[in-house]
Each structure stands twice: as structure tokens, then as C-alpha cells.
Amino acid sequence: MDIQWNILAEYAPFFLKGTLLTIGLSLAGIALGTVLGLFIGLGKMLKNRFLSLPFGIYITFFRGTPMLVQIMLIHFAVVPLFTGETNAVAAAILTLSLNSAAYIAEIFRAGIQSIDKGQMEASRSLGMTHVQAMRYVILPQAFKRMIPPLGNEFIVLIKESSLASLVAAPELMYWGRAMQGQYFRVWEPYITAALIYLVLTLSLSFVLSRLERRLATE
Amino acid sequence: MIEVKSLKKSFGTNMVLKDISVTVKPQEVVVVIGPSGSGKSTFLRCINLLETITDGHVYIEGTDITDKKTDINKVRTEVGMVFQQFNLFPHKKVIENIMLAPMKVRNISAGQARKKGLELLRKVGLEEKAEAYPDSLSGGQKQRVAIARALAMEPKIMLFDEPTSALDPEMVGEVLEVMKQLAKEGMTMIVVTHEMGFAKEVGDRVIFMDEGLIVEENTPNELFDHPKELRTKAFLSKVL
Numbered sequence A: 001m002d003i004q005w006n007i008l009a010e011y012a013p014f015f016l017k018g019t020l021l022t023i024g025l026s027l028a029g030i031a032l033g034t035v036l037g038l039f040i041g042l043g044k045m046l047k048n049r050f051l052s053l054p055f056g057i058y059i060t061f062f063r064g065t066p067m068l069v070q071i072m073l074i075h076f077a078v079v080p081l082f083t084g085e086t087n088a089v090a091a092a093i094l095t096l097s098l099n100s101a102a103y104i105a106e107i108f109r110a111g112i113q114s115i116d117k118g119q120m121e122a123s124r125s126l127g128m129t130h131v132q133a134m135r136y137v138i139l140p141q142a143f144k145r146m147i148p149p150l151g152n153e154f155i156v157l158i159k160e161s162s163l164a165s166l167v168a169a170p171e172l173m174y175w176g177r178a179m180q181g182q183y184f185r186v187w188e189p190y191i192t193a194a195l196i197y198l199v200l201t202l203s204l205s206f207v208l209s210r211l212e213r214r215l216a217t218e
Numbered sequence B: 001m002i003e004v005k006s007l008k009k010s011f012g013t014n015m016v017l018k019d020i021s022v023t024v025k026p027q028e029v030v031v032v033i034g035p036s037g038s039g040k041s042t043f044l045r046c047i048n049l050l051e052t053i054t055d056g057h058v059y060i061e062g063t064d065i066t067d068k069k070t071d072i073n074k075v076r077t078e079v080g081m082v083f084q085q086f087n088l089f090p091h092k093k094v095i096e097n098i099m100l101a102p103m104k105v106r107n108i109s110a111g112q113a114r115k116k117g118l119e120l121l122r123k124v125g126l127e128e129k130a131e132a133y134p135d136s137l138s139g140g141q142k143q144r145v146a147i148a149r150a151l152a153m154e155p156k157i158m159l160f161d162e163p164t165s166a167l168d169p170e171m172v173g174e175v176l177e178v179m180k181q182l183a184k185e186g187m188t189m190i191v192v193t194h195e196m197g198f199a200k201e202v203g204d205r206v207i208f209m210d211e212g213l214i215v216e217e218n219t220p221n222e223l224f225d226h227p228k229e230l231r232t233k234a235f236l237s238k239v240l
Helices: A005-044 A049-064 A067-083 A088-113 A117-125 A130-167 A172-183 A187-214 B040-047 B072-078 B094-105 B110-123 B139-151 B169-184 B196-202 B220-225 B230-239
Strands: B002-011 B014-024 B029-033 B055-060 B079-082 B157-161 B188-192 B205-210 B213-218
Touching: A005 A049, A005 A088, A005 A130, A005 A172, A005 A187, A049 A088, A067 A088, A067 A130, A088 A130, A117 A130, A117 B072, A117 B079, A130 A172, A130 A187, A130 B094, A172 A187, B002 B040, B014 B040, B014 B213, B029 B040, B029 B196, B040 B055, B040 B157, B040 B188, B072 B079, B079 B139, B094 B110, B094 B139, B110 B139, B139 B169, B169 B188, B169 B196, B188 B196, B196 B220, B205 B220, B205 B230, B213 B220, B213 B230
Parallel strands: B029 B188, B029 B205, B079 B157, B157 B188
Antiparallel strands: B002 B014, B002 B055, B205 B213
């Protein structure tokens, strides 16, 4: 396992570009997935069963099928259906967002439902409307409880962005595979990619644990 | 001030309140006692519509709260409630707990809400806890903050749902003291409690409930010393 540093040096700029795209895909996936997830989570909590049904089906589909299948479908079928051509980066962002939204929706719902119902009753007994009680009392507490599971989901999302390499989006894993293809070496590209992913996920956990501590009462 | 007319409440097929009628006059302190499961908490929660009412009417200062056109949020600002489990907002400091509803519901400025909040904290003897979070308070302190929070809306009526039942015995006194003070100041109160001493000392009227019905109501002295109904006697012999 003698590491060939020279080919690593040659590929360094590509790994850098790839890492930036990985970060971009992940951030876009987190942002869009969170917004969509909140919306779907609220939808699933609707009391009317017919209205909440589509949201339930959405979650079932995206949680119940492999992300690899989803990215293939979206890349080769869905995106071309709308734009007439394939676009790997768009497909990757779309897949990551749609997939994580399903999980985030459930995290959001669980967070809200974990808040003691006495909190809503106390708020309402003071004359607050349902929306005010949600906004000032329930959601701030639910959000705090949602940080650890959200952190998990974001970490999964960073790692799963590597699937984008299979539709040739030039992110980190794509360049790792390219390096393997060019030099028939496996240790150098994949250990490098693994370490970079580790740095990304560790940075994210660090940010989230800081946030959690800042929101702590006492 | 409060008029309850043949109130009925069912949870599914389980009828919890079977025809309750009560009138509460301004400045009156009504104490509701009874065995657990008698429906006394449900009765209290129907008065500010935390429970939907199956049948009958509840009038608060002439407004029928069972009327769909009634703005219940408006009525609730006039009816403060104190819960057995305190239900303070754990993510907000004590003073913020008290300021929130006046600011959001009554649109009072932060400065004014704070001034009023500190005043109320002084009244319940907790001014120095203004910047603390609820988790750092004892049960008795939490309940006193909860009372201050309800009072911040300047309600005309206060409902107490077993306010001392979740407290360690040594903390019951401090909460009852605040309630006595409120009664002395002329607050209209309905208190569901197991504190018979409080009922005797502060209550103008005691209602004994069992199995969703009012079995007997009278002045505390009459009810405790000369109960007319067998069920009342049986209950009192167990708790006194």
C-alpha cells in the first residue's frame, strides 16, 4: 500500500472542485429539503384524512425506495421530461431535496407532537390563537428537540450526495472514481474522498452541537 | 358573572358531565371538591372551552361561549387558568413567560409588559427570579409564576385546576397564600382542589361533585359540618 503522492498532487485541484460541488449539493439539498419537509410535515398533520393522504404517500414513496433508484429516475426520466435534456447537478439537487424532505417531514411532525399538550392549553387559555401558540410556544421548543435528528439527516444527506457521481455530476466521489479509472489505484482516491467526507460531516456536527448549546435553557 | 346551564360533556360514549348548572357571582370564590373521576376538572375546562361542550350553555359575563359566533380567544383573555402541571413555557425566562401573552394578544409594548410582569412577580414574592428559567424553580415557585402569568392578562375570573396537587407538601402553603390574597382582593374564582382547609377558610361556597353531577352545594361550614347527602358524608369522612 505505497501511497503515490504525485498522482494525489495531480488530482488535488479536481478533489477541491469536487468538494466544493459536494458542499453545494448538500447545502442546496438541506435548504430545499428543510423547507419542503416542513411543508409536508404540516400537511401530514392535517386533521382531514383526504387532505393529509397525499403527504403520507409522498413520505412512503421517498422513504420506501432506494435513493439510487430515485436519482436514476429523476436524472434520466423526470428532468428530461421537463427540460428536454439531462442535467446531473439539477437531478442530484432535486433527488437530495425530495428524499430528505420525506425524512425531515417526519422529524418535524415528531418534534411538534413531542411537546406536552399542556403547552398549547396554557397558551390558548391566555387568549393566544392557535397560530400564535404554535409560533411562540410550540415551534421554538419543537425546533430544539429536532436539532439532533435533523443533524443526523443532514449528515446522511452529505454522504448520500456521493450517489450523484453515478449520474456524472462532478462532485467529490466522481473525481475519486475518475482517478481510479485513470491510474488503476484504489487506496489514494478513496481514502482521500473518505477523509474529505469525514471533515465535512464533522464540521456539520460541530456547528449543530454549538447551536444546540446556544438554545439550552439553564 | 358565570352561568352554566345544563352542561353535558361526553368523551365518546363516556358521559363525564351529566347536566351541571351553576351560577357564580362576581367576587365569589367557589370551591369544587369530589373524588377523582367525578368530572370536576372537566367542568372547569369547559368554562374556557379547553374541552368542547357536548350540550348546554356556558355564559361568561352574558356571552354564550357555546355560540359558534363567539370569539373564544377574546373570552379567554378574561378568564385566567392555573393548571395542576403549571405548564410554564420552559424555553422562556420567568419574566418572558409573563410578558408573552400581554404583548402578543393585547399588543402591549415590551417595556410596559415587563413593568407589569415585575409588579406581579413582586406580588407572588418572586421578583428575584425574573431572569431565571422555569426549570430552575421549585414546584411552588413555578405555580406562583403560573398565577402571575395568568394575572398579567388582567382576567376577571380565575380558574384553578388542582393547583397544589402536584406539589410537595411543604410548598402547598405558599401557593395557597397567594390564592387567599387574590380572593381577598375580590377576584372571582373557581377552585378545584383537595385542600379542604382552603375550601373552609376562603370559599364562599363549596360544590361537591360525584359521577358527573353536583351532589350538594352549600356554604363551607354547612357542607363540611352538616352534609345532607350520604355520598357527601362518605367522601368527607375519607378526606377530613
